[in-house]
Amino acid sequence: MEFLKISKAQFQLSVGRMIDENFVYGVKAKSPSYEFDRLFTADELCLNYNITLLSPNKYFLPPRTPLMGFKLDGKISVDSMVGAQPGIIIGIHPYDLHALKLLDAVFLGNLKDAYYQARRQVIAIIGIDCLQPWQYSFAASMGTAFPPAGFDLWLTDTGDKYLIEVGSEKGEELCRKYLDASEAGEIEVKQREKLREESLSRYKLSLDISPQLIPEVLNSGWNSSMWEELGEKCFSCGSCTMVCPTCVCFDVRDTTELNRLSGERYRIWDSCMFDAFATIASGENFRPTGTDRLRHRLYRKGKYMLQRWGRLGCVGCGRCIHACLVDIASPVYAYNRLAREARTG
Amino acid sequence: MKPKVAVFDFTCCEGCELQILNCEEELADLLSALDFVEFREAMTEKADYYDIAFIDGACSRKSEMARLKDIRKRARMVIPIGACACMGGVNCLKNYYPMDEVLRSEYGEKAEYYETIPARHVSAVIPVDFFIPGCPIVKKDFIRVVQEILAGRIPYQYNDPVCAECKVAGNVCVFEKGMTCLGPITRGGCEATCITGGAVCWGCRGFIDKPNIIAEKLILEQAGLSVEEISKRFNLFNACKDRI
Ligand code: SF4
Ligand code: SF4
Ligand code: SF4
Ligand code: SF4
Ligand code: SF4
Numbered sequence: 001m002e003f004l005k006i007s008k009a010q011f012q013l014s015v016g017r018m019i020d021e022n023f024v025y026g027v028k029a030k031s032p033s034y035e036f037d038r039l040f041t042a043d044e045l046c047l048n049y050n051i052t053l054l055s056p057n058k059y060f061l062p063p064r065t066p067l068m069g070f071k072l073d074g075k076i077s078v079d080s081m082v083g084a085q086p087g088i089i090i091g092i093h094p095y096d097l098h099a100l101k102l103l104d105a106v107f108l109g110n111l112k113d114a115y116y117q118a119r120r121q122v123i124a125i126i127g128i129d130c131l132q133p134w135q136y137s138f139a140a141s142m143g144t145a146f147p148p149a150g151f152d153l154w155l156t157d158t159g160d161k162y163l164i165e166v167g168s169e170k171g172e173e174l175c176r177k178y179l180d181a182s183e184a185g186e187i188e189v190k191q192r193e194k195l196r197e198e199s200l201s202r203y204k205l206s207l208d209i210s211p212q213l214i215p216e217v218l219n220s221g222w223n224s225s226m227w228e229e230l231g232e233k234c235f236s237c238g239s240c241t242m243v244c245p246t247c248v249c250f251d252v253r254d255t256t257e258l259n260r261l262s263g264e265r266y267r268i269w270d271s272c273m274f275d276a277f278a279t280i281a282s283g284e285n286f287r288p289t290g291t292d293r294l295r296h297r298l299y300r301k302g303k304y305m306l307q308r309w310g311r312l313g314c315v316g317c318g319r320c321i322h323a324c325l326v327d328i329a330s331p332v333y334a335y336n337r338l339a340r341e342a343r344t345g
Numbered sequence: 346m347k348p349k350v351a352v353f354d355f356t357c358c359e360g361c362e363l364q365i366l367n368c369e370e371e372l373a374d375l376l377s378a379l380d381f382v383e384f385r386e387a388m389t390e391k392a393d394y395y396d397i398a399f400i401d402g403a404c405s406r407k408s409e410m411a412r413l414k415d416i417r418k419r420a421r422m423v424i425p426i427g428a429c430a431c432m433g434g435v436n437c438l439k440n441y442y443p444m445d446e447v448l449r450s451e452y453g454e455k456a457e458y459y460e461t462i463p464a465r466h467v468s469a470v471i472p473v474d475f476f477i478p479g480c481p482i483v484k485k486d487f488i489r490v491v492q493e494i495l496a497g498r499i500p501y502q503y504n505d506p507v508c509a510e511c512k513v514a515g516n517v518c519v520f521e522k523g524m525t526c527l528g529p530i531t532r533g534g535c536e537a538t539c540i541t542g543g544a545v546c547w548g549c550r551g552f553i554d555k556p557n558i559i560a561e562k563l564i565l566e567q568a569g570l571s572v573e574e575i576s577k578r579f580n581l582f583n584a585c586k587d588r589i
Contacts, residue, residue: 053517063513234560235561256492258491258492275505276504
């Protein structure tokens with residue numbers, strides 16, 4: 001592991017150099033929140049943020065992804081639209097990188113998704129520790145407060161400097177090309193440990209059980225009265241899934257030009273919270289009520305994804321808790337309550 | 346053969362028809378794909394038969410009911426466009442008053458020369474094949490529906506709340522800024538354009554098929570709206586209770 005350090009002023013200059021030569025995406029203020037967006041100048045970058053509206057997974061699984069173009073004049077032909085614009089994302093928080101690992105498991109497992117893979121290969125990741133979590137986060141208790149492997153560079157805000165951990169060859173190259181960083185020593189690395197340790201006490205929400213026990217709690221909680229109690233308030237609006245960094249569902253649709261000679265197939269984010277999500281051609285809906293769908297979503301986050309992909313479907317970012325206007329989307333509330341109900345019978 | 350298309354106006358501001366004419370970029374393609382045979386805002390010709398009849402506006406007179414039925418007989422497909430045609434829209438606000446009072450307030454002394462009935466949407470009078478909601482309709486949505494029909498597909502009807510598109514657009518929810526919004530119960534498909542533009546959703550695309558009205562009332566109440574304010578908000582575009 002290689003550690004470097006750089007003053008914040010120097011880092012800003014480095015970001016400026018990156019912007020000159022690359023598509024750079026970073027965290028910008030969108031009052032009262034923040035968002036990942038294209039950076040045009042280095043001073044737009046806000047690294048001391050608490051959360052972004054959408055997660056950076058939008059760069060790997062865009063809300064709308066063209067899949068192929070087709071031509072219908074005379075001979076039918078198809079053009080694949082696999083491809084990606086190389087870029088650099090600056091400011092990914094640990095929980096969002098954990099979420100990206102789940103997306104990797106889904107899209108780069110046995111069946112490789114060429115569209116996702118193309119983006120994943122050419123977009124570099126510069127992450128940063130989340131030392132001031134927002135009030136909805138429960139990442140500490142989910143074990144996602146610190147980054148997993150898989151970043152190119154990782155920053156820690158140590159006051160007037162950033163400590164940088166180099167995580168890949170691509171990261172090394174970024175350092176060589178853009179960062180005037182100097183070697184960091186044991187003192188700085190120790191300081192990082194301390195800062196990380198301290199950050200754990202700043203989480204307002206926490207899961208009362210070990211995350212490994214969530215599936216068990218769900219197994220015993222299928223018939224809990226909680227589902228109905230929460231579910232009847234649901235709008236089926238999908239806000240909780242749109243903001244979720246681990247949501248991977250999409251619908252595939254076609255468009256055809258007015259001249260009927262050409263068209264496009266694309267995929268677009270879908271949501272299991274939508275009324276029609278589990279409706280099949282015969283008209284039957286396997287999850288006809290808001291209650292069914294709410295329960296499905298929380299089973300998916302706490303059990304099904306783990307079974308299917310080996311990782312929990314919730315990284316504790318808290319975005320869904322905040323996004324839900326009727327306060328029913330919280331995984332930590334639901335799992336804690338089911339755990340309590342399981343204990344007290 | 347190009348499909349024969351007509352556009353009719355009933356009780357409305359005719360803004361939705363204007364949206365069709367405003368499809369500047371696509372107008373040439375529209376004209377080569379469709380054979381417009383009747384369209385009062387754009388031409389004088391008339392026809393006896395239509396493959397697609399787009400209806401703009403609500404029905405608010407007995408004579409309009411007869412006219413709708415006549416169009417239905419002669420059209421393969423009838424597609425209401427806009428809030429007025431799809432849900433009755435703002436026209437239905439008058440349904441809260443006695444019809445003679447409505448006539449008097451509008452036409453004064455001349456009221457006796459006019460007739461009116463409670464306003465209703467097109468599908469309350471005749472069966473329809475699809476509908477394109479919005480006040481006014483979104484150009485892109487109109488083009489999309491025409492494309493789908495031309496390709497022989499049943500167009501996709503949005504039936505999920507505006508909130509989903511609002512999130513995708515990366516907006517801060519207006520409830521966080523002390524404003525209120527009908528997005529959670531309103532039919533999406535507009536890409537949450539009003540919220541992105543700095544306003545709130547007033548429900549111009551009508552409610553989704555299964556809106557959670559109780560939950561919406563709850564959040565509006567919590568945001569400090571009175572019962573009257575809430576019902577005003579609900580009724581602006583959606584006063585006709587039996588929507589499509
Ligand atoms: S379920 Fe909620 S808290 Fe968990 S990762 Fe998704 S948005 Fe974040
Ligand atoms: S749980 Fe909340 S955010 Fe999710 S669909 Fe229901 S109302 Fe919308
Ligand atoms: S729906 Fe709105 S824009 Fe369209 S005709 Fe009615 S009032 Fe006008
Ligand atoms: S601003 Fe309106 S449409 Fe957007 S998320 Fe909030 S309630 Fe939904
Ligand atoms: S945001 Fe609401 S009011 Fe605005 S266009 Fe969409 S449905 Fe209509």
